[in-house]
Amino acid sequence: MKVLMINGSTRKEGSTRAVLGIMEEILKGQGLGTEIFWVGNQPIRDCTGCRTCRKTRDNTCVFDDDDVNELIGKCQQADGFVFGTPVYYSSPTGALLSVLDRVYYAAGDVLRGKPGCSLAVARRGGTTLALQVLNQYFLYNEMPLVSGSYWAMAHGTSPEEVVRDIEGIQVISNMARNLAYTMKALKAAQETGLEKPRNEYGARTNFIR
C-alpha cells in the first residue's frame, strides 16, 4: 500500500517538505510505500470549468501542459493521501488549490473512498482556515478523513524552525500513525469480504424546484 503526499509549497525543500518528511519516515516504518509530489514553482493552470472531462470521462484534464495528469496517474496508484500546505494569507497556496481543483474535477473517482489527511505550516496564523479548505476535498469525495491528536499544524518559517515545534510534530506524527492504521483497517475489512456501501448518485437539483 502506498501513500501519496502532496507538497503544496512552491519551495521544494521548505517547511512543508520538512514536516511531510517526518510523516514519511513514520509511514515507511509502518510498512507503507510513500511518494512526495511537489506542485512546483512554475505557473499552473486553474480549472477553467470547460467541462471537457465531463464529456470524455477518461480521468484526464484537457490541459496537458503541466503536471496535473501525471499526478492523476499517481493518485490512481495510491491508497492514501496527505495534502500539505504552507499558509498563504490564511489559505492553502493557490498552486495547491489549482492542482486539487483539477484533479478532483477531472478524476475524483480515482481518489474516492481512499483515506487521507491534511497539514498546514505557518509562521503564526491562518492554519485552521487553511486546513478547513483542504479537508473539504476529502469530505466531498467519500474519503475517510484521518486526524491527529490536535489540528495538524506546525509553526515556523523554515525547516529548521518547524521541526522545533515539538507539539505540532507530535500531533502530525500521531496523524501519520492514524493514517497507516486506517489504511490497514480498510484493507483488512475488504479482505473479510465486507462490501462498500452501495451509494446512490446523480440527484443534482441546484436548489431549484
Ligand SMILES: Cc1cc2nc3c(=O)[nH]c(=O)nc-3n(C[C@H](O)[C@H](O)[C@H](O)COP(=O)(O)O)c2cc1C
Ligand atoms: C505569500 C505568503 C503568504 C503567507 N501568509 C501567511 C499567513 O497568512 N500566516 C502565516 O502565519 N504565515 C504566512 N506565510 C508564511 C509561511 O506560511 C511560512 O513561512 C511557511 O513556513 C512556509 O512554508 P514553505 O517553506 O513550505 O513554503 C506566508 C508566506 C508567503 C510567501
